[in-house]
Amino acid sequence: xxDPLTAAVGLPTTxxxxxxxxxxxxxxxxxxxxxxxxxxVCLVIGxxxxxxxxxxxxxxxxxxxxxxxxxSFSHWLGTDSFGRDIVSLLLVGAxxxxxxxxxxxxxxxxxxxxxxxxxxxxxxxxxxxxxxMSDFTFAFPAVLSAIMLAAVVGPGMxxxxxxxxxxxxxIFVRVTRGSANAIWAREFVLAARxxxxxxxxxxxxxxxxxxxxxxxxxxxxxxALAILAEAALSYLGLxxxxxxxxxxxxxNDAQTLLFQSPMLAVYPGAAxxxxxxxxxxxxxxxxxxxxPRLARER
Amino acid sequence: MSVFVxxxxxxxxxxxxxxxxxxxxxxxxxxxxxxxxxxxADASPDAVRALTIKLGLDQPLTVRYLQWIKGMAVGDxxxxxxxxxxxxxxxxxxxxxxxxxxxxxxxxxVTLALAAxxxxxxxxxxxxxxxxxxxxxxxxxxxxxxxxxLLILLFSVKLQWLSxxxxxxxxxxxxxxxxxxxxxxxxxxxxxxxxxxRVTRSAVLEVLREDFVRTARAKGLGKREVLWxxxxxxxxxxxxxxxxxxxxxxxxxxxxxxxxxxxPGLGRLIFQSIANRxxxxxxxxxxxxxxxxxxxxxxxxxxxxxxxxxxKVHDL
Numbered sequence: 001x002x003d004p005l006t007a008a009v010g011l012p013t014t015x016x017x018x019x020x021x022x023x024x025x026x027x028x029x030x031x032x033x034x035x036x037x038x039x040x041v042c043l044v045i046g047x048x049x050x051x052x053x054x055x056x057x058x059x060x061x062x063x064x065x066x067x068x069x070x071x072s073f074s075h076w077l078g079t080d081s082f083g084r085d086i087v088s089l090l091l092v093g094a095x096x097x098x099x100x101x102x103x104x105x106x107x108x109x110x111x112x113x114x115x116x117x118x119x120x121x122x123x124x125x126x127x128x129x130x131x132x133m134s135d136f137t138f139a140f141p142a143v144l145s146a147i148m149l150a151a152v153v154g155p156g157m158x159x160x161x162x163x164x165x166x167x168x169x170x171i172f173v174r175v176t177r178g179s180a181n182a183i184w185a186r187e188f189v190l191a192a193r194x195x196x197x198x199x200x201x202x203x204x205x206x207x208x209x210x211x212x213x214x215x216x217x218x219x220x221x222x223x224a225l226a227i228l229a230e231a232a233l234s235y236l237g238l239x240x241x242x243x244x245x246x247x248x249x250x251x252n253d254a255q256t257l258l259f260q261s262p263m264l265a266v267y268p269g270a271a272x273x274x275x276x277x278x279x280x281x282x283x284x285x286x287x288x289x290x291x292p293r294l295a296r297e298r
Numbered sequence: 299m300s301v302f303v304x305x306x307x308x309x310x311x312x313x314x315x316x317x318x319x320x321x322x323x324x325x326x327x328x329x330x331x332x333x334x335x336x337x338x339a340d341a342s343p344d345a346v347r348a349l350t351i352k353l354g355l356d357q358p359l360t361v362r363y364l365q366w367i368k369g370m371a372v373g374d375x376x377x378x379x380x381x382x383x384x385x386x387x388x389x390x391x392x393x394x395x396x397x398x399x400x401x402x403x404x405x406x407x408v409t410l411a412l413a414a415x416x417x418x419x420x421x422x423x424x425x426x427x428x429x430x431x432x433x434x435x436x437x438x439x440x441x442x443x444x445x446x447x448l449l450i451l452l453f454s455v456k457l458q459w460l461s462x463x464x465x466x467x468x469x470x471x472x473x474x475x476x477x478x479x480x481x482x483x484x485x486x487x488x489x490x491x492x493x494x495x496r497v498t499r500s501a502v503l504e505v506l507r508e509d510f511v512r513t514a515r516a517k518g519l520g521k522r523e524v525l526w527x528x529x530x531x532x533x534x535x536x537x538x539x540x541x542x543x544x545x546x547x548x549x550x551x552x553x554x555x556x557x558x559x560x561x562p563g564l565g566r567l568i569f570q571s572i573a574n575r576x577x578x579x580x581x582x583x584x585x586x587x588x589x590x591x592x593x594x595x596x597x598x599x600x601x602x603x604x605x606x607x608x609x610k611v612h613d614l
């Protein structure tokens with residue numbers, strides 16, 4: 001991205017967003033929170049993928065005879081009140097979490113970015129309308145939209161995906177519009193205009209590539225929020241339905257058994273925390289690595 | 299100043315109308331017939347028709363929407379489909395729990411966050427800063443309902459200091475009520491405080507770099523005096539923005555946390571109503587929560603102008 005003139009004069013090129021340079025991986029491997037975050041995220045994704053081909057025990061197999069067993073060699077973390085193996089449930093639960101997260105963030109990202117780019121490109125009343133719309137979507141946290149949807153169409157994975165996805169939209173609208181506006185004010189956009197490019201081409205060829213790193217960082221952090229929301233919704237019984245295992249649901253089941261098997265309430269929550277912590281650290285790391293100007297004060 | 303408040307007020311009203319429209323359309327227009335849902339799929343058509351007329355559901359959508367809005371203005375939210383009692387009364391009964399809970403956890407959040415944020419900023423890059431910041435990173439990742447369950451495990455199951463749930467009410471004085479809301483308020487607050495502490499820290503650090511801080515130091519003010527009298531006031535803007543947004547999370551959080559501790563608050567009412575198919579109660583509860591979120595953010599915006607007179611109409 002750095003143009004030959006500034007490079008030749010030796011001017012700082014910080015005003016132009018730096019692309020991931022060739023040394024990206026070298027810098028990345030030295031970045032503590034990136035490495036830790038990436039490791040945790042890989043662990044969660046790995047568990048989900050592993051559960052597709054192998055789990056220690058069949059996750060849906062009910063075996064009342066061996067219910068609430070303490071950890072042992074055959075059941076590493078013990079069994080739940082139906083005699084299902086906890087490790088297997090956690091592995092399969094990772095799948096639901098990631099699935100809901102990816103689709104919900106996908107909905108928020110695609111519609112949010114489209115609206116945000118449109119607002120920045122068209123200005124005027126289009127921008128005003130989009131921003132006011134996104135303002136009042138903020139009035140509906142994911143739990144509220146999920147409650148409304150559950151009251152009408154009933155609870156389920158689709159309900160929680162829709163509710164979380166809708167709540168993600170205004171966040172992406174704001175981030176996209178804010179950073180796109182900054183790009184639109186730059187000289188190279190003016191040059192593109194002077195050479196006769198229209199608003200759509202400028203958006204696709206100049207604005208979007210330049211805000212991509214910001215969007216990637218935001219998407220990582222939103223993914224973490226989506227996982228928290230999914231867990232809360234399935235804990236409340238509005239999200240993923242049994243027998244499909246989910247971490248939130250497991251916590252709900254475990255809460256009724258706090259006095260008998262307190263550890264059952266520890267594992268699923270720890271799994272959620274690991275996933276969210278990993279994504280947050282990864283997001284922080286990516287922010288530092290992709291766009292040093294955005295680096296937070298450390 | 300007054301133009302600024304007026305403009306924000308118009309936006310506030312428009313947002314409230316928009317929110318009410320969405321809630322009404324989703325809950326009343328989409329499902330077809332609330333009476334059918336109440337009576338189940340195998341109810342006789344005559345009975346369903348009778349109930350439809352009794353509940354006033356046979357009138358056109360616009361009439362029902364306007365009735366609802368008019369009712370909200372005078373405090374008459376209609377009667378519950380299931381209990382037949384006024385919805386306003388049902389909600390008021392629950393608010394004596396939910397509002398104190400929200401206020402308590404907001405107070406805990408702000409106290410923890412400002413203390414941690416100011417401490418870490420004043421000790422930038424020292425051991426205490428790094429330690430507290432790592433703690434907040436973990437705090438952000440905790441699902442609040444899981445943290446609540448862990449608190450129950452520790453304080454109710456192991457130590458047996460506090461009860462695992464339920465609400466003592468306000469009849470025997472303030473203490474029993476506060477005691478039963480303590481664990482719920484803490485579990486809501488800790489996660490929010492972790493976020494707010496990070497925001498406070500970066501806001502304070504940002505202001506510490508300003509020229510006027512150097513000037514204040516140059517004229518002989520001590521580090522501590524500068525921090526308390528110059529920096530904090532200027533750092534409050536971003537902190538308050540986030541506090542406003544967090545209030546929304548907090549309200550959503552009470553719905554979840556009330557279910558963890560079996561507290562008879564607004565959140566439990568919503569869930570019972572969903573189970574009972576009592577859509578009129580759901581509609582009003584959701585509207586109330588959405589309105590609270592919007593109004594709090596309005597108040598925050600107006601407060602900016604008082605904290606920082608530089609914010610004027612053109613900044614919007």
